[in-house]
Amino acid sequence: MHVFDLIVIGTGSAGATVAQAAREAGKKVAIIDKLPFGGTCSQRGCDPKKVLVGVAELIARSEQMSGKGISGSPTINWADLMRFKKTFTDSVPQRTETKFADLNIQSFHGAATFLSANTVRVGEEELKASHIVIATGQRPKPLDIPGEELLVDSTGFLELAELPKEVVMIGGGYISFEFAHIAARAGAKVTILHQGKRPLEGFDADLVELLVKAMESIGIRIVLEANVTAVEGKADKLTVRYSQQRKSHSISTNLVIHAAGRVADVAELDLEKAGVELDKKGVVANEYLQSVSNPAVYACGDVADKGLPLTPLASYEGRIVADNILNGNRQTYQDNPIPTAVFTIPTLASVGLTEEQAKKQGRKVNVTFQETSDWYTSRRINESFAAFKTLVDEDTNQIVGAHLLGSGCDEVINLFTLAMKHHISAKDLGDTLLAYPTHGSDLKSMLPI
Structure with a gap:
């Protein structure tokens, strides 16, 4: 039996954040993963996906500008693209394990299974700790169909x-x-x-x-x-x-x-033996990200029943869990404005309330919606599909939602998020001078000021 102060199950951004913080505070820490160390985002999700998207964007841009200064038709060499992608992903597991080893975090490879409220098994090894953190992420939802x-x-x-x-x-x-x-x-x-x-x-x-x-x-x-x-x-x-x-x-x-769709990756954990409650979204946790049914267990990242399955949110939750384990429950999960983007071509980005949600809440909002393919930022790259929709509270002039479609919107959405987080009014945001001509300089025209 190996005894630790903390056991972390999962080595993605949520789990790694907790493990490193606890170890730096002097705790004896173990970390477990059934998959190559480093988590989904860096190896099997957002990072490699964006590499592929980047090449697709080049193809799209060249097609849009064909006859407008660009001649010829570039194509994607899939094998070359995969080799390039691997330069980002292949080194992640070893780099992650080395980092844990340097911090003296003990690593275990294999699927973790709970034996009791504070004990797990990995292969032939049994591990016990005062606190256990579940940060196993998600897996594809079973479709239950033939084939x-x-x-x-x-x-x-x-x-x-x-x-x-x-x-x-x-x-x-x-x-x-x-x-x-x-x-x-x-x-x-x-x-x-x-x-x-x-x-x-x-x-x-x-x-x-x-x-x-x-x-x-x-x-x-x-x-x-x-x-x-x-x-x-x-x-x-x-x-x-x-x-x-x-x-x-x-x-x-x-x-x-x-x-x-995806569901919490907990099939092998045997949560019943730990008395950990699970719902359709994931491990049921309180505002401290602590299991509502087993106080020794915390959950963070995509496996928890809070928020969207986004990497920055997983890291944020990991910091909350680490602080609560080290200092007693004092940090609570807050519903901050969280931007998200769909990396299609053009990109779709969103933060805050949709128009439908605002109506359901009975909010009095000024809705501005416009297609913008005739704006300079779209025309200069011959972009045929671009638009925005913003929602501004009529009483407070605060931005409560922003939705963008077009090139550059994955960056512009961050400006809206910053304004919402720090309560910058639509007027003050629109009055801010931004570099021109840029996607950001279009922001003033998206607000009812």
Whole structure:
């Protein structure tokens, strides 16, 4: 039996933040992961995905500017792109383990299973601690359909040795949309099957509608209210069967990507033995990110039932958990404005309330919505789809929501977030002089001042 002050399960940004803070405070710390050390974002998620998106953006930009100063048609060499991507991901596990070793954090490889409220097993080893932190992230949600084993998840897509000619994405969320753009710009024929009435349900409906038009303009097919019932075939000859409006349909393809949602990755943990409560979103935690049913256990990152599954939020939660373990519960989870972006082409970015949410809350807001493909920042790169929507409280002049579509909006959304976080009024933000001509300099025209 190994005895520690703290056991952390998961080595992503949430778990690593807690482990390092505790060790620097002099605690004896163990950290466990069943996957290569370093977490999802740096190896199987946001970071490698953005590398692929960057190349797709170059293809899109060259196509937009064809005949306007650019001649020729560049193409994506998938094998070269994968080699470049690996220069970012391959070194992560060893680098992470070395960092833990340098801090004298003891590493364990394998799936952790709870034996009791404060004891876990990893392989043949048993570990005990005063506090245990669950930071295992999420995994693809089981679809429970025949042929599910034929699907490839997001990790598999990012490891493809070559891209097939035809790809089907199951799900209409950000992963599906981002991968669809990458695959389409690399020359694949892409179909998205989404069971809902509209994709990207958490984002502004008007901007999503424009994004869908942008995707359809490059040949991406989006099928809504499509309930996938089975996947059949083998190797690169697959058939996806789905129902739509009580009618059965099928589509032939070379590859099927599971992008239909994720759930807390806790299947092997045996949480019942630890008395840890779980709901549909994840480990049920109080405002201190402490398990509501086992005070020895904390949860942070995507596995917890708080907030959105975003890396900056995971690190933020990790800092809260570390402080509460070291100093007693004193830091609480706060619903700060959190920006998020869908790295499609054009990019979709959002922070704060949507128009629908503001109406449900009965907020009196000034809504400004405009398509901006005729603005200079869009015209100079011949961008056909661009728009914004801002929501400003009529009484306080505070920005309560901002939704952007177009190049550069993944950076501009940070300006709106800064204003919301620090209560900078729409007038004061609009009166701020920003470098011109930049995407940021368009900000004044997005506000009702």
